[in-house]
Amino acid sequence: MTAKIDLKRELDAYRAKQGEVRFVDVPPLSYLAIDGHGDPNGPAFAEAVAALYPLAYALKMASKRELGRDFTVMPLEGLWSADDWSSFTDARDKTRWDWTLLILQPDWIDEAMLEAARERVAAKGAPEGSSAARLADVRLERLEEGRCVQTLHVGAFDDEGPVLARIHDEILPAHGLRPRGRHHEIYLSDARRVEPAKRRTILRQPVEPA
Structure with a gap:
């Protein structure tokens, strides 16, 4: 078995310091992904998270067992958008947010492994707080x-x-x-266990010449 990797x-691109804004070149990366809309404090967000993590751990175990390649399950991430950017910076109108939740995967995780993991997780019953429909919505997505x-x-x-207003x-x-x-x-802290004042989150924005 090869050494366990921690991406x-x-x-x-997964390093950042408080108070330091820097430019990074992020390579193409593969993620488990699931879409949603609305307030992240609502049930739809919780259901999406509950569908992602069982698949992430099933893929880790399958990789270790079948390929001899072990890896650390990565933290939750989110892509966010809205018709009006002020809903993030000034108004903070969460009902208008569209989101895609992500968990980074090693490059060797493929569609066949995902489908096999989905079947194993579904056979055990729907994850707590999720539904069979949400489990089926999880996909592999390549971000560049x-x-x-x-x-x-x-x-x-x-x-x-x-912070976002200053960057933009x-x-x-x-x-x-x-x-x-x-x-x-990128949510480096588990929001279920870390008090709000101590949560560590990488804020990232892809850019291009104006």
């Missing part, structure tokens, strides 16, 4: 974000607004850049 430690700007936010999710209104224009694609968050 958080191997990928520069390329050049991005990112920083580490420490604190409550609702306190991200000023000051830093990007100063470098002749504009946002490209969806806002990306």
